[in-house]
Amino acid sequence: MIIEEFDIASNKGKLVDLTARLVAAYVRNNAVPTADLPMLLNTVHAALSGAAMGNEETAIASPSPLPAVHPKKSVTSDYIICLEDGKKFKSLKRHLKTSFDLTPEEYRKRWNLDRSYPMVAPNYAEARSRLARTMGLGRKSGKAR
Secondary structure (H helix, E strand, O other): OOOOOOOOOOOHHHHHHHHHHHHHHHHHHOOOOHHHHHHHHHHHHHHHHHHHOOOHHHHHOOOOOOOOOOHHHOEOOOOEEOOOOOOEEOEOHHHHHHHHOOOHHHHHHHOOOOOOOOOEOHHHHHHHHHHHHHOOOOOOOOOOO
């Protein structure tokens, strides 16, 4: 459906119907938390209203991506949940690069995460640290270089 000289007042029902159909199609193909549906509906409706009124900025601006899980719930002691796709990992860096071509810095920026947001699960990092210590890694050898 192409929007040309769309009179919002007389076609409000059509705009709501179009919004509902677009969001329904999106939700069928993408995992969207129930709590995020009202925001998604409002964003799509605002974009369609903006397009109908000729406001290109509203029509073109893409909404912020929705995380697969809330960032505060994405870090557990045994794994980190990727905000892009909701998958669980002990180490996130490789997954981000191979699946989304993102560096950890780009990932943090995309989701407005603090610089201290971990890319490795805390228990996994501790286990690797213990292993390195038992192998003697990080110690200076007795010989001078």
